[in-house]
Amino acid sequence: MQTVLIIGAGASGMAAAITAAGDGGNRVILLEKQSRPGKKLLATGNGCCNLTNADLSIENYFGSEKEFAIPALTRFGLESTLDFFRSLGLLTREEGGGRIYPYSMQASSVLDVLRFALERPNIELHCGAAAVSIEKKGSGFSVATDKGPFFADRLIVAAGGAAAPRLGGTADGYKLLQTMGHSRTALYPSLVQVKTENAYPRALKGIKTDAKVTLFSGKAAVCVSAGEVLFTEYGLSGPAVFELSRFVSTGKDLSVSLDLMPEYAEDEVAGLLLENRKSAGSLACENFLAGVLNKRLGQMLIKYSEIALSAPAASLKDAEIQRLACSIKNFKLPVTGTTGFENAQVTAGGIRTSEFRSDTLESRLCPNLFAAGEVLDVDGRCGGYNLQWAWSSGRLAGKLGGL
Numbered sequence: 128m129q130t131v132l133i134i135g136a137g138a139s140g141m142a143a144a145i146t147a148a149g150d151g152g153n154r155v156i157l158l159e160k161q162s163r164p165g166k167k168l169l170a171t172g173n174g175c176c177n178l179t180n181a182d183l184s185i186e187n188y189f190g191s192e193k194e195f196a197i198p199a200l201t202r203f204g205l206e207s208t209l210d211f212f213r214s215l216g217l218l219t220r221e222e223g224g225g226r227i228y229p230y231s232m233q234a235s236s237v238l239d240v241l242r243f244a245l246e247r248p249n250i251e252l253h254c255g256a257a258a259v260s261i262e263k264k265g266s267g268f269s270v271a272t273d274k275g276p277f278f279a280d281r282l283i284v285a286a287g288g289a290a291a292p293r294l295g296g297t298a299d300g301y302k303l304l305q306t307m308g309h310s311r312t313a314l315y316p317s318l319v320q321v322k323t324e325n326a327y328p329r330a331l332k333g334i335k336t337d338a339k340v341t342l343f344s345g346k347a348a349v350c351v352s353a354g355e356v357l358f359t360e361y362g363l364s365g366p367a368v369f370e371l372s373r374f375v376s377t378g379k380d381l382s383v384s385l386d387l388m389p390e391y392a393e394d395e396v397a398g399l400l401l402e403n404r405k406s407a408g409s410l411a412c413e414n415f416l417a418g419v420l421n422k423r424l425g426q427m428l429i430k431y432s433e434i435a436l437s438a439p440a441a442s443l444k445d446a447e448i449q450r451l452a453c454s455i456k457n458f459k460l461p462v463t464g465t466t467g468f469e470n471a472q473v474t475a476g477g478i479r480t481s482e483f484r485s486d487t488l489e490s491r492l493c494p495n496l497f498a499a500g501e502v503l504d505v506d507g508r509c510g511g512y513n514l515q516w517a518w519s520s521g522r523l524a525g526k527l528g529g530l
Contacts, residue, residue: 137168139521144250147527166295178219179511188200192480203518264278283525304502318472320364321462321464322361340367342381377475403418434447
């Protein structure tokens with residue numbers, strides 16, 4: 128019987144352990160530095176755990192060599208993942224945008240079925256056991272921890288990334304793999320709130336709205352997303368903003384434009400406002416957009432358009448109507464950064480994938496060493512893609528190069 132040691136009992140580590148234990152010839156040791164496994168998993172999808180997506184095309188992934196993820200995502204794709212969880216007793220449901228959740232809409236359901244699956248004779252789970260160092264021992268490894276040394280024939284590093292340190296995010300995995308000869312890219316927070324010049328957002332704090340969001344670097348559009356936006360005291364949050372945050376982390380001279388009526392062209396918005404002006408009567412401008420947008424948001428757009436809130440709406444000039452329509456379609460805010468790794472859901476960047484085989488996730492530099500999950504330079508869009516990479520890469524690594 129060979130011993131397989133896995134560092135990290137997050138999503139990818141648990142998937143790797145369950146897969147490796149499926150071979151009765153493996154004794155699996157799973158090390159977790161936290162007091163319990165899967166702590167970060169409980170916070171995903173606002174506590175609902177968006178565990179995968181119906182569209183797993185590679186265009187939803189990033190990294191220096193994003194094609195590296197194709198073999199894992201192909202071998203352990205959507206149907207395989209749903210079958211895997213169904214075999215553990217988990218039912219799922221599909222929501223908007225192809226997002227797939229546990230049927231209970233509780234992240235704890237996902238964690239529970241994984242925890243229960245770890246309770247088998249050939250898996251040992253050691254919590255509160257932080258891996259301190261790795262030493263090559265012949266064809267195997269010795270892993271020093273604060274609970275003593277562990278020895279293994281095969282080693283899988285699935286220690287996660289630097290995002291969300293309060294939930295267990297750490298740079299440990301990068302450091303451990305670097306001691307074995309590996310290198311990493313620069314690291315950036317992703318799926319994180321965006322900070323802007325905050326005079327307008329602070330006044331709108333707590334308001335949610337659907338919008339088309341475009342990130343600009345100078346005058347060039349970098350990327351576009353659409354969906355829910357939340358105004359905060361520091362800037363913007365929400366799924367549509369998370370989509371852009373990876374590019375905010377790596378970009379310069381940035382601004383963000385919100386199209387608050389994406390279903391309408393600007394001339395159509397202007398036409399609607401001109402019609403509303405005709406029937407405005409004694410209405411003040413502060414209430415001119417009350418039937419169109421959130422009241423506070425509408426009032427802010429009036430101010431943004433340099434129109435007096437107390438002015439009679441019926442007296443608005445055509446040029447002011449056009450300016451207001453432009454503001455609704457292009458509410459632009461200078462970007463100052465993100466709220467950092469502390470609040471990020473995912474790390475962009477990681478250990479260089481060129482140093483691993485994409486078909487097995489075995490190291491090209493150190494035989495019998497594998498890596499999985501966020502520690503590698505693969506990250507995905509908001510919508511279940513990062514957890515899918517965790518499941519796919521964990522299961523592929525857990526095969527230990529076999530079929």
